[in-house]
Amino acid sequence: MADILKTVSNPLGTLIFKETAANATLIADVFAKQAPKLISINLNNSANTTETVYLKLYENTNDEGQSITVGTTVPVFILKCPASSTVEMYIPQGLTFTSGNYAHMAVTTESGIAGTTAPTGTVQVTLIGS
Amino acid sequence: MATTTLDNSYTTYKVVVEDDLGSATLQNITNGSGTVYSIFVDNTANTNDASVLKLYDNLVDGGIDVDATEVDYQFIIAGGARRLLSFPTGLTISNGLSLRCVQSGALANISDPSQNVIVTVVYQ
Numbered sequence: 001m002a003d004i005l006k007t008v009s010n011p012l013g014t015l016i017f018k019e020t021a022a023n024a025t026l027i028a029d030v031f032a033k034q035a036p037k038l039i040s041i042n043l044n045n046s047a048n049t050t051e052t053v054y055l056k057l058y059e060n061t062n063d064e065g066q067s068i069t070v071g072t073t074v075p076v077f078i079l080k081c082p083a084s085s086t087v088e089m090y091i092p093q094g095l096t097f098t099s100g101n102y103a104h105m106a107v108t109t110e111s112g113i114a115g116t117t118a119p120t121g122t123v124q125v126t127l128i129g130s
Numbered sequence: 131m132a133t134t135t136l137d138n139s140y141t142t143y144k145v146v147v148e149d150d151l152g153s154a155t156l157q158n159i160t161n162g163s164g165t166v167y168s169i170f171v172d173n174t175a176n177t178n179d180a181s182v183l184k185l186y187d188n189l190v191d192g193g194i195d196v197d198a199t200e201v202d203y204q205f206i207i208a209g210g211a212r213r214l215l216s217f218p219t220g221l222t223i224s225n226g227l228s229l230r231c232v233q234s235g236a237l238a239n240i241s242d243p244s245q246n247v248i249v250t251v252v253y254q
Contacts, residue, residue, distance in 0.1 A: 054202070074235040078204040080187065082222055090216040096208060111188070112200020113237055 012092075013039040013128035022107040022125045023118035026058070028065035029102040031129050036103050037094035038077070040128040045081040048121025051109050055079045055125060059101040070106045071116040080111065081123075094130070103129075135159075143167070143254050151231040151249045152242035155186075155194040158226035159251065165220035166227060166253045173207040175245035182206050182235045183249065186228040194228050197238040204235055207247075220254075227253070 017030045043055050057077035058068045081087040097103050109117045133156060136145040146159045173181045185203035186194050207213050233241040
């Protein structure tokens with residue numbers, strides 16, 4: 001038996017973003033780059049025992065997310081997570097944001113586009129991208 | 131639109147293959163509650179146009195209002211791309227999974243993708 005330990009030179013996801021108390025306020029430019037590729041998501045709603053929550057990702061050309069309004073702007077990505085649970089999602093080839101655009105996020109208790117209500121319990125979001 | 135459901139006694143998993151998912155809703159494919167493990171979207175026929183996959187878990191029967199019902203899940207697949215959306219621990223469906231595919235994420239959009247979008251759902 002021979003063991004080998006190497007540092008991966010080109011890992012699939014080189015960026016990890018974590019928000020430990022996500023809410024309906026827009027967090028701009030989560031990957032700090034244009035046209036990021038989203039590889040994996042962990043939406044942890046286990047501490048929030050009463051509400052289903054929705055992770056919403058947006059994109060535009062402004063790194064501060066100006067002109068994006070949670071509840072009005074159409075998200076490019078929506079993921080539901082029931083109360084007291086965690087959803088994990090993995091996209092081997094990644095979902096690439098539009099060239100020139102930055103990725104932004106928010107979490108609300110309403111499905112779809114509309115809704116600006118923040119969760120009352122703690123919601124953690126981890127995004128892996130490149 | 132042609133939907134094939136693979137369902138047999140040798141596995142507890144079921145597979146639904148829709149070879150032309152458009153704005154018309156494919157309603158309640160899980161026949162109630164279930165767990166989705168993967169969704170494969172083939173948008174290669176739409177070379178330059180993204181397609182938006184919309185999933186619903188809020189109605190068992192009776193239909194989705196295609197330009198008014200808010201989605202539970204929404205994923206944009208780039209033009210010319212195939213993407214596997216994998217849920218290793220499962221995606222819990224409480225009421226029944228319905229899905230459709232349109233040209234944009236706007237609530238009122240009811241435009242079919244120009245070319246066929248093939249969607250394969252594996253669930254239990």
